[in-house]
Amino acid sequence: MSLGQTSIAYPNREDGALASEAVSPLGGDLNERSSPWWFRRRALRRQIFHPNNFILGLSCAVLAIVFLWAAVPSLFSPDTAVGAYPTQVLQPPLGKFFLGTDQYGRSIYAELVYGARSAVLIGVLATAGSAIVGSLMGIAAGYIGGATDMVIMRVVDVLLALPGLFLALIFVAALPPNLMNLIIAVGVQGIPAYARVLRAQALQVRGRLYVDAATVLGVARWKILARHIVPNCLAPVLVLAAIGFGFAIIIGATLAFLGLGPTTPPLNWGALIASGQGYVNQDWWITTFPGLMITAVVIAVNVLGDWLRDHMEPTSR
Amino acid sequence: MLVGVTALIFFVLRALPGNPVVLLTQGDPGITQAQIRHIEDNYGLNKPLLVQYGTFIWHALQGNFGVSYLTKEPVMSSIGAQAGATVELTAAAVVLTGVIGIGGGLLAAMFRDTWVDSSLRVLSLFGSAMPLFWTGVLLILVFSFTWRLFPSSGSGTFSELVLPAFSLALAGSGLLVRLVRNSMLDVMGQEFVTALRAKGLPEYQVLVRHVLRNALVPAVTVLGVQIGALLAGAVVTETVFTRQGLGSMLVQAVQNKDYPTVQALVLIIATVYVIVNILVDISYAYLDPRVRTTLTK
Numbered sequence: 001m002s003l004g005q006t007s008i009a010y011p012n013r014e015d016g017a018l019a020s021e022a023v024s025p026l027g028g029d030l031n032e033r034s035s036p037w038w039f040r041r042r043a044l045r046r047q048i049f050h051p052n053n054f055i056l057g058l059s060c061a062v063l064a065i066v067f068l069w070a071a072v073p074s075l076f077s078p079d080t081a082v083g084a085y086p087t088q089v090l091q092p093p094l095g096k097f098f099l100g101t102d103q104y105g106r107s108i109y110a111e112l113v114y115g116a117r118s119a120v121l122i123g124v125l126a127t128a129g130s131a132i133v134g135s136l137m138g139i140a141a142g143y144i145g146g147a148t149d150m151v152i153m154r155v156v157d158v159l160l161a162l163p164g165l166f167l168a169l170i171f172v173a174a175l176p177p178n179l180m181n182l183i184i185a186v187g188v189q190g191i192p193a194y195a196r197v198l199r200a201q202a203l204q205v206r207g208r209l210y211v212d213a214a215t216v217l218g219v220a221r222w223k224i225l226a227r228h229i230v231p232n233c234l235a236p237v238l239v240l241a242a243i244g245f246g247f248a249i250i251i252g253a254t255l256a257f258l259g260l261g262p263t264t265p266p267l268n269w270g271a272l273i274a275s276g277q278g279y280v281n282q283d284w285w286i287t288t289f290p291g292l293m294i295t296a297v298v299i300a301v302n303v304l305g306d307w308l309r310d311h312m313e314p315t316s317r
Numbered sequence: 318m319l320v321g322v323t324a325l326i327f328f329v330l331r332a333l334p335g336n337p338v339v340l341l342t343q344g345d346p347g348i349t350q351a352q353i354r355h356i357e358d359n360y361g362l363n364k365p366l367l368v369q370y371g372t373f374i375w376h377a378l379q380g381n382f383g384v385s386y387l388t389k390e391p392v393m394s395s396i397g398a399q400a401g402a403t404v405e406l407t408a409a410a411v412v413l414t415g416v417i418g419i420g421g422g423l424l425a426a427m428f429r430d431t432w433v434d435s436s437l438r439v440l441s442l443f444g445s446a447m448p449l450f451w452t453g454v455l456l457i458l459v460f461s462f463t464w465r466l467f468p469s470s471g472s473g474t475f476s477e478l479v480l481p482a483f484s485l486a487l488a489g490s491g492l493l494v495r496l497v498r499n500s501m502l503d504v505m506g507q508e509f510v511t512a513l514r515a516k517g518l519p520e521y522q523v524l525v526r527h528v529l530r531n532a533l534v535p536a537v538t539v540l541g542v543q544i545g546a547l548l549a550g551a552v553v554t555e556t557v558f559t560r561q562g563l564g565s566m567l568v569q570a571v572q573n574k575d576y577p578t579v580q581a582l583v584l585i586i587a588t589v590y591v592i593v594n595i596l597v598d599i600s601y602a603y604l605d606p607r608v609r610t611t612l613t614k
Binding site for chain 1: 321322324325326329330442443446447448449450451454455457458462545546548549550552553556557567568570571572574576579583586587590591
């Protein structure tokens, strides 16, 4: 509301002092405050229970839980680590164990809690890595242009010539199997998307008037880059990163499922599904719950990504 | 671009730690220096990296990808033996993806803002968010063990193809349903559709012959990109359903660090991917005559 009012006020500003007296910058907020409290609360309630906001809230809750699991798993699970109860093998859900137990007698719920860390680590680190590297490549290509642009974009083309999973597979093939290398492999396949989008963005920002102004004023190139180009390129990175996070978790879980992930703990939801596959005939819960968890996280992240896009790139709505 | 891919594959695999000689000898501790040198000689491993790369390219151009470290057989002949199953699976999945995606999008657009539309939206959201390997496991659970309709593993017969192709198609068609729906609605808002209805054309002809055809251009792009994803998905699906094929071959090669096989498979897949993308570009001209005129100008 306040936004609407100030934009109406803009034409007035041209006749000088009058404008600042006529419309206070707080005008919009004052109006909102004058509405009765019960009206505002009803509006608030309507907003919270609107289906879109409800789904958004649910998604945030899912992500919050998974991040908490990853940070302090011992708070959520009775065991300090996933312990095996050899006498309680393959228990169905809703018995003594909430989600049942697997073939080693480990509680599925505890496995989900302790598996969150690897999923979150892969999601966060791989996404951060590909976002930083890809963005730098894209901005460098777009802002510097010329031969730099050529070389960088050819590299990106090569990375794009392979579906993401294969790119990750090559790196997994070449590196010893541990969590860090899995993260690197997942991160590499994310790079080209950032590079392409940010190159376009940097090209656009480079043509803006304030960049020309800074150049004319004799501001150093690296300063223009740091102060003007980079901050104005960041919105699409956040949106891409939100979507990339879910994709990174899926690819990480897929590689782990294929037996190409770390051979030692931490537990991985994908590896859990692989180990339970042989029991799917009778004991469906071993594979069902980890898969449900991955799906929930990916949907939550996509909902959040859509919301971010709507708020940060109004033009693409 | 493909040359770039060869360089990428080759140097990443060679420059990173991991010694092929260890693999070739199965880590035999009693091996002598002379034997190591003999093996390196045989496989050309003692030459400079650039020379090795040159030989690799030269041989690859002649269709020779060397000998598998693992089976000691020429890589190309094992690939030839396995390729059929993968082609079969991918082709079935592409057709199914197209049918589900376009059919679903058509339905969603025809019944927009009804329960049909919203349930299709939820389904497509799940379809694209569910990890492919989990979809496969669920399908096995429901269709092989609970209802006993289709076998859970194996390759060759038609009934063994159903579940893998379906699990691949489910993952690919989620995006396509939403895309076809939105572009159908875009086209339906245009004036020529009103004109067609005004002249009394039956609604299904308006939708299928005119609206759908116009809405297909973006769908074909996505389907083309999806073929890459389906190829990648074949790796997963073949493993889940223990099928034969290039995908499960690649996973085994990666697990065993069988570099010649990995190189050959990745290169072939990249080539197919690039060719498919070119074909998609060409298909625009067929679907949208406006593209054709700009091309000839």
